[in-house]
Amino acid sequence: MAHRLRPVGLDFVDTAPVRLVFAQEVSASPEAVFHALNDDVAGWAEWFAAVTHARSLDDGAGRDIRLKGGGRFRETVLAAKEAEVYAYRVDVTNAPGARALAEEWRLLPAGTGTRVQWTFAADGTAPFRLVVKAARAGLGRAFRDAVVSLDRRLTRQS
Secondary structure (H helix, E strand, O other): OOEEOOOOOOOHHHHOOEEEEEEEEEOOOHHHHHHHHHOOHHHHHHHOOOEEEEEEEHHHOEEEEEEOOOOEEEEEEEEEEOOOEEEEEEEEEOOOOEEEEEEEEEEEEEOOEEEEEEEEEEEEOHHHHHHHHHOHHHHHHHHHHHHHHHHHHHHHHO
16 A cells, blocks of 8 residues: 655755665766666666666656565655766655655766765664665665666666
8 A cells, every 4th residue: 555755855865764875886987877867767677676667757857666576666856966966755655664765876986987876765663664774785785786787788888
């Protein structure tokens, strides 16, 4: 059953009760990574294995995301600054116990490539927070696999 979450701003990424931060360097440029995140939302399902469906909404101001296992998210884009940051919050989800969720993809030049840093910020019931913390290793693995897959995809396109 879908429920509305508390609307949060970009500052939530730094202040959330649960923050999971992961980073990975890739050979693609910050501009190429940013365009994949922001301009090719539908393409997320091709490089992020957990994503089964991704669709841009409201001329890029929102997203509709579906995950393996049945997770659904209606999101609002909070920041889309070329080659620097792409962030969004979840407005509606079927994840039980969630009260607020936001994610930030920070892009930093690293030699000729990019250091991609992903922050998963969450608040919810005590059991929800516990589950998110317990999922750290799996989320980290999913992030690293996704970014490596995205890098391969971007390298083939250039």
